[in-house]
Amino acid sequence: MQYIHGIRMATCGLALALLTACAPKSYTVRHPAPSDIVFGNPPASAPLTLVDARPDGERVFSSGILPAELMVDGTALEPAAYLARNLQAELTARGVPAQVALGGDATPTLTLRTFRVQNHRANGFSPFVTLTFLSGDLATPSGPQRLGVFVKRGKVPVWSFEEVIEPTFNQPLSLATKELAAKIASRLYDARSSDAEVDRLATKIATRGDDSYLDVYALGFTNNPKAIDVLATLAGDADEYVRLAAISSLGTLRATGKLDLLKSIYREGGLWQDRAMALKAIGDLDAAEADAFMAEQQAALQARAGDKEADWTLQIIRLYQ
Structure with a gap:
Protein backbone atom coordinates (compact mmCIF):
# COMPACT_ATOMS: atom_id res chain seq x y z
CA MET A 1 0.00 0.00 0.00
CA SER A 186 -17.88 54.31 -31.99
CA ARG A 187 -19.99 55.09 -28.93
CA LEU A 188 -18.74 58.64 -28.40
CA TYR A 189 -18.04 59.87 -31.94
CA ASP A 190 -19.60 57.36 -34.37
CA ALA A 191 -16.08 57.11 -35.83
CA ARG A 192 -15.51 54.51 -38.51
CA SER A 193 -13.12 53.57 -41.30
CA SER A 194 -14.02 53.78 -44.98
CA ASP A 195 -15.61 51.09 -47.14
CA ALA A 196 -12.35 51.02 -49.08
CA GLU A 197 -10.47 50.05 -45.90
CA VAL A 198 -12.91 47.20 -45.28
CA ASP A 199 -12.40 45.98 -48.86
CA ARG A 200 -8.62 46.18 -48.47
CA LEU A 201 -8.64 44.10 -45.31
CA ALA A 202 -11.05 41.53 -46.77
CA THR A 203 -8.79 41.11 -49.81
CA LYS A 204 -5.74 40.72 -47.59
CA ILE A 205 -7.45 38.08 -45.45
CA ALA A 206 -8.30 36.07 -48.58
CA THR A 207 -4.54 35.54 -49.05
CA ARG A 208 -3.78 33.83 -45.78
CA GLY A 209 -0.71 34.39 -43.63
CA ASP A 210 0.32 33.36 -40.12
CA ASP A 211 -1.26 36.46 -38.57
CA SER A 212 -4.43 36.68 -40.68
CA TYR A 213 -6.51 36.54 -37.53
CA LEU A 214 -5.14 39.98 -36.58
CA ASP A 215 -6.57 41.37 -39.84
CA VAL A 216 -9.91 39.75 -39.01
CA TYR A 217 -9.93 41.56 -35.69
CA ALA A 218 -9.01 44.75 -37.58
CA LEU A 219 -12.19 44.37 -39.65
CA GLY A 220 -14.16 44.67 -36.43
CA PHE A 221 -12.07 47.63 -35.32
CA THR A 222 -13.12 49.58 -38.44
CA ASN A 223 -16.55 50.16 -36.82
CA ASN A 224 -17.92 49.81 -40.35
CA PRO A 225 -20.99 47.54 -40.73
CA LYS A 226 -19.90 46.70 -44.29
CA ALA A 227 -17.57 44.15 -42.67
CA ILE A 228 -20.40 42.17 -41.06
CA ASP A 229 -21.14 39.75 -43.91
CA VAL A 230 -17.44 38.97 -44.41
CA LEU A 231 -17.09 38.28 -40.68
CA ALA A 232 -20.21 36.08 -40.62
CA THR A 233 -18.60 33.86 -43.27
CA LEU A 234 -15.28 33.77 -41.41
CA ALA A 235 -17.10 32.77 -38.20
CA GLY A 236 -17.17 29.24 -39.67
CA ASP A 237 -13.53 29.22 -40.83
CA ALA A 238 -11.34 26.16 -40.29
CA ASP A 239 -8.56 28.28 -38.73
CA GLU A 240 -9.28 28.52 -35.00
CA TYR A 241 -7.97 32.03 -34.41
CA VAL A 242 -9.49 33.43 -37.60
CA ARG A 243 -12.80 31.95 -36.50
CA LEU A 244 -12.57 33.33 -32.97
CA ALA A 245 -11.59 36.76 -34.27
CA ALA A 246 -14.57 36.80 -36.63
CA ILE A 247 -17.03 35.75 -33.92
CA SER A 248 -15.67 38.38 -31.55
CA SER A 249 -15.78 41.07 -34.23
CA LEU A 250 -19.47 40.48 -34.93
CA GLY A 251 -19.98 41.65 -31.38
CA THR A 252 -17.62 44.61 -31.76
CA LEU A 253 -19.73 45.79 -34.71
CA ARG A 254 -22.94 45.13 -32.74
CA ALA A 255 -24.27 42.94 -35.55
CA THR A 256 -27.70 42.37 -34.03
CA GLY A 257 -28.85 40.78 -37.29
CA LYS A 258 -26.42 37.92 -36.60
CA LEU A 259 -27.79 37.08 -33.15
CA ASP A 260 -29.25 33.79 -34.37
CA LEU A 261 -25.88 32.83 -35.85
CA LEU A 262 -24.14 33.63 -32.56
CA LYS A 263 -26.73 31.65 -30.61
CA SER A 264 -26.22 28.65 -32.86
CA ILE A 265 -22.43 28.82 -32.40
CA TYR A 266 -22.91 28.93 -28.64
CA ARG A 267 -25.36 26.04 -28.61
CA GLU A 268 -23.68 23.85 -31.22
CA GLY A 269 -20.01 24.87 -31.18
CA GLY A 270 -17.77 21.91 -30.42
CA LEU A 271 -14.94 23.83 -28.76
CA TRP A 272 -15.29 25.82 -25.55
CA GLN A 273 -13.51 28.83 -27.02
CA ASP A 274 -16.02 29.07 -29.90
CA ARG A 275 -18.95 28.96 -27.50
CA ALA A 276 -17.27 31.40 -25.12
CA MET A 277 -16.50 33.90 -27.88
CA ALA A 278 -20.05 33.66 -29.20
CA LEU A 279 -21.36 34.53 -25.74
CA LYS A 280 -18.92 37.45 -25.54
CA ALA A 281 -20.21 38.73 -28.91
CA ILE A 282 -23.83 38.36 -27.75
CA GLY A 283 -22.98 40.46 -24.70
CA ASP A 284 -21.55 43.14 -27.00
CA LEU A 285 -24.84 43.48 -28.89
CA ASP A 286 -26.50 45.40 -26.06
CA ALA A 287 -29.99 44.38 -27.20
CA ALA A 288 -32.94 43.10 -25.16
CA GLU A 289 -33.05 39.65 -26.78
CA ALA A 290 -29.29 39.25 -26.43
CA ASP A 291 -29.40 40.30 -22.77
CA ALA A 292 -32.18 37.80 -22.07
CA PHE A 293 -30.13 35.03 -23.67
CA MET A 294 -27.12 35.96 -21.51
CA ALA A 295 -29.26 35.81 -18.36
CA GLU A 296 -30.64 32.42 -19.36
CA GLN A 297 -27.14 31.00 -19.90
CA GLN A 298 -25.89 32.48 -16.65
CA ALA A 299 -28.56 30.62 -14.69
CA ALA A 300 -27.67 27.34 -16.42
CA LEU A 301 -23.93 27.83 -15.86
CA GLN A 302 -24.32 28.70 -12.19
CA ALA A 303 -25.85 25.26 -11.70
CA ARG A 304 -22.50 23.84 -12.87
CA ALA A 305 -20.33 26.01 -10.60
CA GLY A 306 -16.96 24.36 -9.99
CA ASP A 307 -16.66 23.09 -13.54
CA LYS A 308 -13.65 24.82 -15.14
CA GLU A 309 -15.32 25.76 -18.41
CA ALA A 310 -18.52 26.89 -16.70
CA ASP A 311 -16.53 29.10 -14.34
CA TRP A 312 -14.55 30.64 -17.21
CA THR A 313 -17.75 31.30 -19.16
CA LEU A 314 -19.37 32.94 -16.15
CA GLN A 315 -16.43 35.32 -15.99
CA ILE A 316 -17.24 36.41 -19.54
CA ILE A 317 -20.90 37.00 -18.69
CA ARG A 318 -19.89 39.11 -15.68
CA LEU A 319 -18.00 41.47 -17.98
CA TYR A 320 -21.40 42.75 -19.11
CA GLN A 321 -23.07 43.10 -15.70
Whole structure:
Protein backbone atom coordinates (compact mmCIF):
# COMPACT_ATOMS: atom_id res chain seq x y z
CA MET A 1 0.00 0.00 0.00
CA GLN A 2 2.84 2.36 0.92
CA TYR A 3 4.54 1.41 -2.35
CA ILE A 4 1.44 2.38 -4.37
CA HIS A 5 1.12 5.62 -2.40
CA GLY A 6 4.77 6.38 -3.17
CA ILE A 7 4.23 5.81 -6.89
CA ARG A 8 1.24 8.13 -6.84
CA MET A 9 3.20 10.83 -5.04
CA ALA A 10 6.08 10.47 -7.49
CA THR A 11 3.68 10.66 -10.45
CA CYS A 12 2.07 13.81 -9.05
CA GLY A 13 5.49 15.32 -8.47
CA LEU A 14 6.55 14.54 -12.03
CA ALA A 15 3.33 16.02 -13.43
CA LEU A 16 3.89 19.20 -11.42
CA ALA A 17 7.50 19.40 -12.57
CA LEU A 18 6.46 19.04 -16.22
CA LEU A 19 3.77 21.67 -15.78
CA THR A 20 6.01 24.27 -14.18
CA ALA A 21 9.31 23.41 -15.86
CA CYS A 22 11.16 26.57 -16.81
CA ALA A 23 8.12 28.74 -16.05
CA PRO A 24 9.45 32.16 -15.02
CA LYS A 25 8.30 34.24 -12.08
CA SER A 26 7.76 37.26 -14.35
CA TYR A 27 7.35 38.17 -18.02
CA THR A 28 8.42 41.39 -19.69
CA VAL A 29 5.74 42.65 -22.06
CA ARG A 30 5.71 45.63 -24.40
CA HIS A 31 3.35 48.47 -25.19
CA PRO A 32 1.15 47.72 -28.23
CA ALA A 33 2.11 49.14 -31.61
CA PRO A 34 -0.75 51.50 -32.58
CA SER A 35 -2.92 50.74 -35.61
CA ASP A 36 -2.22 52.07 -39.08
CA ILE A 37 -5.94 52.21 -39.92
CA VAL A 38 -7.65 55.58 -39.46
CA PHE A 39 -11.23 56.67 -38.98
CA GLY A 40 -12.69 58.92 -41.64
CA ASN A 41 -14.80 61.22 -39.46
CA PRO A 42 -12.82 62.10 -36.30
CA PRO A 43 -13.99 64.68 -33.74
CA ALA A 44 -12.22 67.99 -33.19
CA SER A 45 -11.10 66.89 -29.72
CA ALA A 46 -11.50 63.74 -27.68
CA PRO A 47 -10.88 64.06 -23.94
CA LEU A 48 -11.41 60.97 -21.79
CA THR A 49 -10.99 60.36 -18.07
CA LEU A 50 -10.13 56.81 -17.02
CA VAL A 51 -11.33 56.06 -13.48
CA ASP A 52 -9.91 52.92 -11.89
CA ALA A 53 -12.83 51.39 -9.98
CA ARG A 54 -11.74 47.75 -10.03
CA PRO A 55 -12.93 45.99 -6.84
CA ASP A 56 -10.43 44.25 -4.58
CA GLY A 57 -11.16 40.89 -6.19
CA GLU A 58 -10.09 42.25 -9.60
CA ARG A 59 -6.83 43.91 -8.51
CA VAL A 60 -4.48 41.00 -9.24
CA PHE A 61 -3.56 41.55 -12.87
CA SER A 62 -1.80 38.26 -13.71
CA SER A 63 -3.01 35.02 -12.12
CA GLY A 64 -3.65 31.39 -12.89
CA ILE A 65 -2.10 27.97 -12.63
CA LEU A 66 1.35 29.45 -13.36
CA PRO A 67 1.15 32.89 -11.71
CA ALA A 68 3.79 35.36 -12.84
CA GLU A 69 4.15 39.12 -12.59
CA LEU A 70 4.00 41.14 -15.79
CA MET A 71 6.67 43.82 -16.23
CA VAL A 72 6.79 46.75 -18.64
CA ASP A 73 9.45 49.45 -18.97
CA GLY A 74 11.42 47.80 -16.18
CA THR A 75 8.67 47.96 -13.54
CA ALA A 76 5.56 46.01 -12.58
CA LEU A 77 2.73 46.66 -15.02
CA GLU A 78 0.12 48.96 -13.46
CA PRO A 79 -3.09 48.09 -15.33
CA ALA A 80 -4.93 51.44 -15.31
CA ALA A 81 -1.83 53.49 -16.22
CA TYR A 82 -0.89 50.98 -18.94
CA LEU A 83 -4.40 51.14 -20.37
CA ALA A 84 -4.62 54.95 -20.27
CA ARG A 85 -1.30 55.36 -22.06
CA ASN A 86 -2.08 52.86 -24.79
CA LEU A 87 -5.70 53.92 -25.29
CA GLN A 88 -4.45 57.41 -26.02
CA ALA A 89 -1.80 56.11 -28.43
CA GLU A 90 -4.34 53.91 -30.25
CA LEU A 91 -7.04 56.56 -30.55
CA THR A 92 -4.52 59.16 -31.71
CA ALA A 93 -3.13 56.79 -34.35
CA ARG A 94 -6.67 56.29 -35.68
CA GLY A 95 -7.11 60.02 -36.11
CA VAL A 96 -9.05 60.67 -32.90
CA PRO A 97 -7.20 63.46 -31.02
CA ALA A 98 -7.45 61.78 -27.63
CA GLN A 99 -6.24 63.10 -24.30
CA VAL A 100 -6.71 60.28 -21.79
CA ALA A 101 -6.31 61.33 -18.16
CA LEU A 102 -5.96 58.81 -15.35
CA GLY A 103 -8.29 59.90 -12.55
CA GLY A 104 -10.28 63.05 -12.07
CA ASP A 105 -13.87 64.07 -12.69
CA ALA A 106 -13.71 65.56 -16.20
CA THR A 107 -16.15 64.06 -18.69
CA PRO A 108 -16.59 61.84 -20.60
CA THR A 109 -15.37 59.04 -18.35
CA LEU A 110 -14.51 55.37 -18.68
CA THR A 111 -14.90 53.64 -15.32
CA LEU A 112 -12.64 50.57 -15.32
CA ARG A 113 -14.28 47.50 -13.75
CA THR A 114 -12.05 44.64 -14.89
CA PHE A 115 -8.63 44.33 -16.52
CA ARG A 116 -6.68 41.15 -15.91
CA VAL A 117 -5.01 38.13 -17.49
CA GLN A 118 -5.67 34.57 -16.31
CA ASN A 119 -3.50 31.67 -17.47
CA HIS A 120 -4.00 27.93 -17.58
CA ARG A 121 -2.04 24.85 -18.58
CA ALA A 122 -3.39 21.32 -18.30
CA ASN A 123 0.00 19.55 -18.37
CA GLY A 124 3.58 19.98 -19.52
CA PHE A 125 2.73 19.01 -23.10
CA SER A 126 -0.35 21.19 -23.57
CA PRO A 127 -0.61 24.85 -24.63
CA PHE A 128 -0.01 27.67 -22.20
CA VAL A 129 -3.32 29.55 -22.47
CA THR A 130 -4.22 33.09 -21.45
CA LEU A 131 -7.69 34.56 -21.03
CA THR A 132 -7.65 38.36 -21.10
CA PHE A 133 -10.65 40.13 -19.55
CA LEU A 134 -11.44 43.85 -19.77
CA SER A 135 -14.60 45.80 -19.00
CA GLY A 136 -15.65 49.32 -18.12
CA ASP A 137 -18.59 51.71 -18.07
CA LEU A 138 -18.42 54.46 -20.67
CA ALA A 139 -20.41 57.63 -20.00
CA THR A 140 -22.08 58.60 -23.30
CA PRO A 141 -24.69 61.22 -24.26
CA SER A 142 -27.32 58.47 -24.22
CA GLY A 143 -26.27 57.17 -20.79
CA PRO A 144 -23.67 54.73 -19.43
CA GLN A 145 -22.73 51.77 -21.62
CA ARG A 146 -20.86 48.68 -20.50
CA LEU A 147 -17.97 47.77 -22.79
CA GLY A 148 -16.47 44.28 -22.55
CA VAL A 149 -13.46 42.60 -24.13
CA PHE A 150 -12.35 38.97 -24.03
CA VAL A 151 -9.35 37.47 -25.86
CA LYS A 152 -8.23 33.84 -25.72
CA ARG A 153 -4.78 32.74 -26.94
CA GLY A 154 -2.54 29.71 -26.47
CA LYS A 155 0.96 28.50 -27.33
CA VAL A 156 2.92 25.33 -26.58
CA PRO A 157 6.41 26.38 -25.41
CA VAL A 158 8.91 24.15 -27.20
CA TRP A 159 12.31 25.45 -26.16
CA SER A 160 11.51 28.00 -23.45
CA PHE A 161 8.68 29.99 -21.93
CA GLU A 162 9.99 33.09 -23.69
CA GLU A 163 8.08 31.76 -26.71
CA VAL A 164 4.71 32.40 -25.05
CA ILE A 165 5.21 36.13 -24.39
CA GLU A 166 4.29 37.44 -27.84
CA PRO A 167 1.25 35.24 -28.62
CA THR A 168 -0.25 34.94 -25.12
CA PHE A 169 0.57 38.30 -23.55
CA ASN A 170 1.61 40.96 -26.06
CA GLN A 171 -0.94 40.16 -28.74
CA PRO A 172 -3.96 39.81 -26.40
CA LEU A 173 -3.05 43.04 -24.56
CA SER A 174 -2.75 44.79 -27.92
CA LEU A 175 -6.07 43.40 -29.15
CA ALA A 176 -7.84 44.30 -25.91
CA THR A 177 -6.59 47.90 -26.13
CA LYS A 178 -7.53 48.20 -29.82
CA GLU A 179 -11.01 46.73 -29.33
CA LEU A 180 -11.71 49.03 -26.40
CA ALA A 181 -10.48 52.05 -28.38
CA ALA A 182 -12.71 51.11 -31.33
CA LYS A 183 -15.75 50.79 -29.07
CA ILE A 184 -15.06 54.13 -27.37
CA ALA A 185 -14.65 55.87 -30.74
CA SER A 186 -17.88 54.31 -31.99
CA ARG A 187 -19.99 55.09 -28.93
CA LEU A 188 -18.74 58.64 -28.40
CA TYR A 189 -18.04 59.87 -31.94
CA ASP A 190 -19.60 57.36 -34.37
CA ALA A 191 -16.08 57.11 -35.83
CA ARG A 192 -15.51 54.51 -38.51
CA SER A 193 -13.12 53.57 -41.30
CA SER A 194 -14.02 53.78 -44.98
CA ASP A 195 -15.61 51.09 -47.14
CA ALA A 196 -12.35 51.02 -49.08
CA GLU A 197 -10.47 50.05 -45.90
CA VAL A 198 -12.91 47.20 -45.28
CA ASP A 199 -12.40 45.98 -48.86
CA ARG A 200 -8.62 46.18 -48.47
CA LEU A 201 -8.64 44.10 -45.31
CA ALA A 202 -11.05 41.53 -46.77
CA THR A 203 -8.79 41.11 -49.81
CA LYS A 204 -5.74 40.72 -47.59
CA ILE A 205 -7.45 38.08 -45.45
CA ALA A 206 -8.30 36.07 -48.58
CA THR A 207 -4.54 35.54 -49.05
CA ARG A 208 -3.78 33.83 -45.78
CA GLY A 209 -0.71 34.39 -43.63
CA ASP A 210 0.32 33.36 -40.12
CA ASP A 211 -1.26 36.46 -38.57
CA SER A 212 -4.43 36.68 -40.68
CA TYR A 213 -6.51 36.54 -37.53
CA LEU A 214 -5.14 39.98 -36.58
CA ASP A 215 -6.57 41.37 -39.84
CA VAL A 216 -9.91 39.75 -39.01
CA TYR A 217 -9.93 41.56 -35.69
CA ALA A 218 -9.01 44.75 -37.58
CA LEU A 219 -12.19 44.37 -39.65
CA GLY A 220 -14.16 44.67 -36.43
CA PHE A 221 -12.07 47.63 -35.32
CA THR A 222 -13.12 49.58 -38.44
CA ASN A 223 -16.55 50.16 -36.82
CA ASN A 224 -17.92 49.81 -40.35
CA PRO A 225 -20.99 47.54 -40.73
CA LYS A 226 -19.90 46.70 -44.29
CA ALA A 227 -17.57 44.15 -42.67
CA ILE A 228 -20.40 42.17 -41.06
CA ASP A 229 -21.14 39.75 -43.91
CA VAL A 230 -17.44 38.97 -44.41
CA LEU A 231 -17.09 38.28 -40.68
CA ALA A 232 -20.21 36.08 -40.62
CA THR A 233 -18.60 33.86 -43.27
CA LEU A 234 -15.28 33.77 -41.41
CA ALA A 235 -17.10 32.77 -38.20
CA GLY A 236 -17.17 29.24 -39.67
CA ASP A 237 -13.53 29.22 -40.83
CA ALA A 238 -11.34 26.16 -40.29
CA ASP A 239 -8.56 28.28 -38.73
CA GLU A 240 -9.28 28.52 -35.00
CA TYR A 241 -7.97 32.03 -34.41
CA VAL A 242 -9.49 33.43 -37.60
CA ARG A 243 -12.80 31.95 -36.50
CA LEU A 244 -12.57 33.33 -32.97
CA ALA A 245 -11.59 36.76 -34.27
CA ALA A 246 -14.57 36.80 -36.63
CA ILE A 247 -17.03 35.75 -33.92
CA SER A 248 -15.67 38.38 -31.55
CA SER A 249 -15.78 41.07 -34.23
CA LEU A 250 -19.47 40.48 -34.93
CA GLY A 251 -19.98 41.65 -31.38
CA THR A 252 -17.62 44.61 -31.76
CA LEU A 253 -19.73 45.79 -34.71
CA ARG A 254 -22.94 45.13 -32.74
CA ALA A 255 -24.27 42.94 -35.55
CA THR A 256 -27.70 42.37 -34.03
CA GLY A 257 -28.85 40.78 -37.29
CA LYS A 258 -26.42 37.92 -36.60
CA LEU A 259 -27.79 37.08 -33.15
CA ASP A 260 -29.25 33.79 -34.37
CA LEU A 261 -25.88 32.83 -35.85
CA LEU A 262 -24.14 33.63 -32.56
CA LYS A 263 -26.73 31.65 -30.61
CA SER A 264 -26.22 28.65 -32.86
CA ILE A 265 -22.43 28.82 -32.40
CA TYR A 266 -22.91 28.93 -28.64
CA ARG A 267 -25.36 26.04 -28.61
CA GLU A 268 -23.68 23.85 -31.22
CA GLY A 269 -20.01 24.87 -31.18
CA GLY A 270 -17.77 21.91 -30.42
CA LEU A 271 -14.94 23.83 -28.76
CA TRP A 272 -15.29 25.82 -25.55
CA GLN A 273 -13.51 28.83 -27.02
CA ASP A 274 -16.02 29.07 -29.90
CA ARG A 275 -18.95 28.96 -27.50
CA ALA A 276 -17.27 31.40 -25.12
CA MET A 277 -16.50 33.90 -27.88
CA ALA A 278 -20.05 33.66 -29.20
CA LEU A 279 -21.36 34.53 -25.74
CA LYS A 280 -18.92 37.45 -25.54
CA ALA A 281 -20.21 38.73 -28.91
CA ILE A 282 -23.83 38.36 -27.75
CA GLY A 283 -22.98 40.46 -24.70
CA ASP A 284 -21.55 43.14 -27.00
CA LEU A 285 -24.84 43.48 -28.89
CA ASP A 286 -26.50 45.40 -26.06
CA ALA A 287 -29.99 44.38 -27.20
CA ALA A 288 -32.94 43.10 -25.16
CA GLU A 289 -33.05 39.65 -26.78
CA ALA A 290 -29.29 39.25 -26.43
CA ASP A 291 -29.40 40.30 -22.77
CA ALA A 292 -32.18 37.80 -22.07
CA PHE A 293 -30.13 35.03 -23.67
CA MET A 294 -27.12 35.96 -21.51
CA ALA A 295 -29.26 35.81 -18.36
CA GLU A 296 -30.64 32.42 -19.36
CA GLN A 297 -27.14 31.00 -19.90
CA GLN A 298 -25.89 32.48 -16.65
CA ALA A 299 -28.56 30.62 -14.69
CA ALA A 300 -27.67 27.34 -16.42
CA LEU A 301 -23.93 27.83 -15.86
CA GLN A 302 -24.32 28.70 -12.19
CA ALA A 303 -25.85 25.26 -11.70
CA ARG A 304 -22.50 23.84 -12.87
CA ALA A 305 -20.33 26.01 -10.60
CA GLY A 306 -16.96 24.36 -9.99
CA ASP A 307 -16.66 23.09 -13.54
CA LYS A 308 -13.65 24.82 -15.14
CA GLU A 309 -15.32 25.76 -18.41
CA ALA A 310 -18.52 26.89 -16.70
CA ASP A 311 -16.53 29.10 -14.34
CA TRP A 312 -14.55 30.64 -17.21
CA THR A 313 -17.75 31.30 -19.16
CA LEU A 314 -19.37 32.94 -16.15
CA GLN A 315 -16.43 35.32 -15.99
CA ILE A 316 -17.24 36.41 -19.54
CA ILE A 317 -20.90 37.00 -18.69
CA ARG A 318 -19.89 39.11 -15.68
CA LEU A 319 -18.00 41.47 -17.98
CA TYR A 320 -21.40 42.75 -19.11
CA GLN A 321 -23.07 43.10 -15.70
